Amino acid sequence: MxxxxxxxxxxxxxxxxxxxxxxxxxxxxxxxxxxxxxxxxxxxxxxxxxxxxxxxxxxxxxxxxxxxxxxxxxxxxxxxxxxxxxxxxxxxxxxxxxxxxxxxxxxxxxxxxxxRADILYSFLPALEEEFFWDISIRADSGREFKVHSLVLCLSTPDVNWFCSPPPLTGLQECVIQTVLHYLYAECLPQGLMEEVARACIKSLNKMHGFGKFVDLCQTFLKNTNLKHQITSMVNDMHACADKIIDLFGGGGGQGGSEGVSHQMDRSLIDNPAKLCYVVKQAVREGAVAISKLLMMCDLFSRRKGELSREERHDIIKYTRSRIPFFLSQLEKFLEVCKKHTSAMSVDERHEIATYLVPEIESSLDMVSKFVSDIKAALEQIINTSEKEKPADSKHDKSKKGSGHISNILGKTLKNALHLRELKKLKRLNDRASNLFFLFVQKKDTFSSMSDNEKVRYISRGLDSLVDQVPTFLSRLQIIMSDLEVKLTKREWKYLFKLGTSKIAWGIYKVENNHPTLEPLVQQVCDTVHRDQFTSSLVALGLSKPRQQQQQQGGQDITSEASSSSTQNVDTRYIQLSAVESLCVPPFAHDSVMAKMALELLRSGNKTDMTFEIIVAQDVGDTVIDHTGSKTVERTESDRDVEITYIPAHCVVIATHCEWFKRALLSGMKESIDKKITVHDTNPDLFRVFLEYLYSGQMETNDLSTEQLVDIMTLADRYHTLSLKSLCEQALKHHVDDENALYLLSFADQLNAKKLKDLILNYVAEHPEVTSSELYQDLPEYLQMEVETVSVTGLDSRSHSLTNHSYTDVPSSASSISEVDEMINTMPFVERVSNDLTTSSSSEDIPPIEDAARLENCVESLRDVVGDSIPREQLVQVSLAADYDLNRALNFLFP
The missing domain is CATH 2.40.128.280 (Lipocalin)
Incomplete structure (x- = not known):
């Protein structure tokens, strides 16, 4: 969809x-x-x-x-x-x-x-790599855990981590490791063992400030148990299928990859009574499997409000993974049927048909009565529903008066849904009536036959079965081979939700009309005669426990407990929930630590490093006072230089930006002075960039196009890909006639493919944009892309460009070798080379670089790296980095 x-x-x-x-x-x-x-x-x-x-x-x-x-x-x-x-x-x-x-x-x-642009928020890299730690916690085994008081105070502000010895000291190593993972990631570690979770609860249950962690461990134990039970439920369904195969002599339980046993049990063919018994037992096993399936569908539907999105998807993914196994079991069963039916002679089929005549007659009578009772019950339910209005549930009672517009709206919706349900019930009743009349006609036709005609009729049915089984088997094998193609994960999720919705609706209606349908449900339980089937219906709330049926109105404690368990939805049966979602860090917008880290940055408390923002201004420009930052001025020749200092925290910066982590741990000037110098950026926008590193979030609605471009440039410079993607997504809504070409060039430089494709389409749909002078300033390969998209569309652009051996232009973060390789493959390079070889004057060649900017960049690099690197290498790096000091440092220290 x-x-x-x-x-x-x-x-x-x-x-x-x-x-x-x-x-x-x-x-x-x-x-x-x-x-x-x-x-x-x-x-x-x-x-x-x-x-x-x-x-x-x-x-x-x-x-x-x-x-x-x-x-x-x-x-x-x-x-x-x-x-x-x-x-x-x-x-x-x-x-x-x-x-x-x-x-x-x-x-x-x-x-x-x-x-998907949202990020998972945690400080796990700082814990795992042990950079900038300031506290050591010793376990009972002697192992030391190097941790960060800043992070621990963010996760547990009520705990004093500066006492001696610090909290958690002396606990089991596995307990401390689990607790620290939670404190740094707000989740439990993957692969957590149940005994470790119990040890955590025991050790920290009475310790102040760890209540949320203890609650999470208890949820983990509960959900782990539930996961085991739902797996057991699916295994029960597989076991039922294996029993059916075994009943027919197929060796389903031990057949392995060989499938059907070669030693076929001929007693089923030679003994019609045994065959009839086997068929009845197989039907009972099938009923048990169906009851387990109903429990799963009902469980998913009722509990969806208590499950996270990840947990629901985990259930859907798990059920889809079981489909190939069920299909393989069906294949084994069809192979068994094929061997049995193909081995039967004409006389054996006649003998089996003769034995089945009275069995089929009694079955037809029983089914006829059952279908008639269902039809009568449906009519009674419809009549009752037509007389009643949809009652408000106890959860829907409004605090406001009955005449309030919200109550009117809610009741109107419920009335409309009630009428729709009536229509659905009537359609169901119409189908049941048609099936009932068709069934009665078939039954009357069969009953009017003579005994010999009945035998011949059943024999023809067996012949038809012999012919159809190989066809079913062949189709099933095709489906199994094409399963991934014909049933994608997306389609299965949609079908699963739709199917469980319909099944849950049916169970819900049966439960709500329990007095009317109870005799029919009890009749089904007696016919199947399997404890597993009956207990499943009890769990679904469709039947009463045996004790309650035998002691209606009594005071038996067991009966009352059973009744309570069937009437209370919350304790009806196990709550299904996944464990994996408890072991995944929260998204930034849900993280408590992210919010507290942002508040810490804005407060300026406990800082241990500084960002030095240097902005060159023309003389006479007004210096902006940046709140929360220290701003000074100095003059160099004919220009003013504004320097802004923004305090920050090493562990936060290093955790959420790999570029800054390398700078702070490089052993160079930045790591010694705990100061990182940033050139050519607006201090206010750099603060926005820092706030994203601290919180994992940025509100893009209030930012202008220029601001988004500047922040995206910072994100590209410092390899913050999630922020770059966020800005790219936001810029898509800012494209207009005035900035389209500028944004196209910008997206091309930063290799923002999605933004570039959108702008190419925009320019193709607004050809008047290309009449501006800015279009002529675009590189020739970009002009060619615009022309290609205008003529053939975006999908043909890649084919057209491949003919010129051209791929995407690299971003500013590409390595020097990649830059050289990409430049050499651009389609306009060959034309420029030809022009250079045919030109007789060097005046036709434009200047390649600004010598002053190059010299400034080389000198700045020399201040950082010292005299260990030759000047020739610094020049090459400066040219590749387009005279940007930060990019040049990134090339030197990848």
Whole structure:
């Protein structure tokens, strides 16, 4: 399911219009929802917001506009099976959602940035590499852990880490290692053992300031147990399939890669009674497997609100990984059936058909009565539903008066959903009626046959089975070989959510109409006659425990406990949850440490290093006073130099910027003085850059095009790829006729492919842009790309450029050898070379570099590296770095 980029992003409900067209406060204003590219929707609802049915939906689908039919945004609720359709109109950052004639929601886009640009926030590199540590914690084994008081105070501000000995001293090594991982990453380490988690709880349960860590360990133990149980549930389904294969003599449990046993059990063919018994047992095993499947679907649907997005995806990924195993078991079963059916002679089929006649007649009578009871129960449920209005659940009771617009809106939505459910039930009843009449006709036809005709009829059915089994087996093998192609992860996720939604809706309706359907459910339990099947239905809330059935109204403690377990959704059966999500650091926008680190930078406390920002100004320029920074002036010849000092923290800077870490640990001037000099940047924008390093976030909506360009340049210079990607995404919304060519050249220089492609398309769609003088200043290869895209489109550009042996132009961070190689492969180089060889005057060759800038860069490098590097190498590095000191240092110290 492809989703238009216009829909992807974070939206906020800002206004709600009632049936009468009046804008009033409903209580849901401020609710935010995020539509991602994979079809998931996540909601952020305040505690005071009025509950709405679509808040429970966690999947969406966009049906595009067709002719006069407007586009539709569908929200799928996986618990009660709701499908809530909104007619949608979208324009720039505004989206209007209309639900039939019920209400209109006005939504404002808050952020359209790619969620993948968000980073996982942690200080683990500082812990693992032990740079800039100031505290040592000794374990009971004698091992010392070198840690950072700054980071520990960010994660546990209530703990005194400066006492002697520091907290955690003397604990088990595995416990200290687990605790420190949590303190540096706000998560548990991968591969954590259950006994280690228990030891952590025991050691820190009464220690002040570690309550959140203890709670997380307890959640880990609970979720680990749940994961074991859900794995056991899937294994039970596999075991049922193996038993079915074993029953037919296929050796499913021990067949291994050989599949079906070569020693086929002929007693099934020679003994029709045994064959009939085996078929009945196989059906019972299949019913048990189906009950386990129902539990899984119901569990996923009911618990989706308690699971994180990563945990839900983990479940979906796990279920998909089991499909090949189930298909291989189905293949074994079909091979068994093929061997049995192909080995039967005509006389054996006749004998089996003769034995099956009375069995089939009794089965038809039982099924006929069961289907008739289902039809009657459905009609009773529909009649009852038509007379009742949808009652508010205990969670939906509003604190406001019943006449408040939010209550009217909620009730209107629920009434609409109630009517839709009635239609769904009626369609289901119509299908059941059609199937019932068709079944009755088949049964009457079979009953009217003579005994010989019945035998011949069944024999023909066996013949048809013999012919169809090889076809089924061949198709299955094709499906297995093409599984990855025909069922992508994205498609499976969508099908899984849709399927579980429908199954959960069916279970929900059976549960809500338990008195009416209880006799039918009990009849199924008695027919299957398997404890596993019955216990599964009890867990689903579709049946009562045996004790409760035998002691209705009694005071038996066991009965009351069982009743409570089936009525309370939270304790009905195990809560499914993944463990992996507990072992992944939080995203920056969710990290508590990120917020506290940003506050620490702004406060200027506990700093141990300084950034020296040097900005050259023309004489007479006004010097800006940067709040929180120390600014001085000095004069050099005919220009003023403004120097701004910004204090920072070595461990934070080194953890989140590899370039700065190398500078601070290089043993050079920067590491000795704990000062990094930065040239040619605005101090205010550099502070924004630092705030991103501290917090992992940057608000791009309030930044101008020039500011985004400058920050993206800093990100490229210091190899902060996540920030560079964030700026690139933000600049896409700033492209216009005036800056398109400038941004095209800029994106080309920094190798920002996505931004460059977008601008190429923009220029191709706005050819008037190329009439400006700036277009003529573009390199010839960029002009050629614009012309190619204008004629053939963006997709043909790569083929056209490959004919010239040209790839992307390198960014400023490329190595010297890469720069030389790329320049030599550019399509205009050959033409320039020809011009140089044919030219008779050196005046045709433009100057290559500014000698003054080159000399300044070489001297600055000499101040940093000393006399150990020859001048020729410094000149080469300066030229490659375009006279930028920081880039030149990066070339020297990669």
């Amino acid at each position: 492809e989703v238009d980029d216009d829909y992807i992003g974070l939206w906020r409900i800002v206004e709600c219009v009632s049936l009468a067209g009046i804008v009033e406060t409903t209580g849901i204003e401020g609710t935010e929802f995020f539509l991602d590219e994979s079809g998931d929707v996540s909601w952020k609802v305040s505690e005071d917001a009025e509950p709405m049915p679509f808040f429970n939906c966690e999947t969406y689908e966009i049906q595009p506009k067709k002719g006069s039919t407007p586009a539709v945004l569908k929200f799928y609720g996986t618990y009660e099976g709701h499908v809530i359709d909104f007619k949608v109109e979208i324009s720039d950052d505004l989206m209007l959602l209309t639900y039939e004639k019920c209400c209109l929601l006005q939504c404002q886009k808050i952020s359209s940035s790619d969620p």
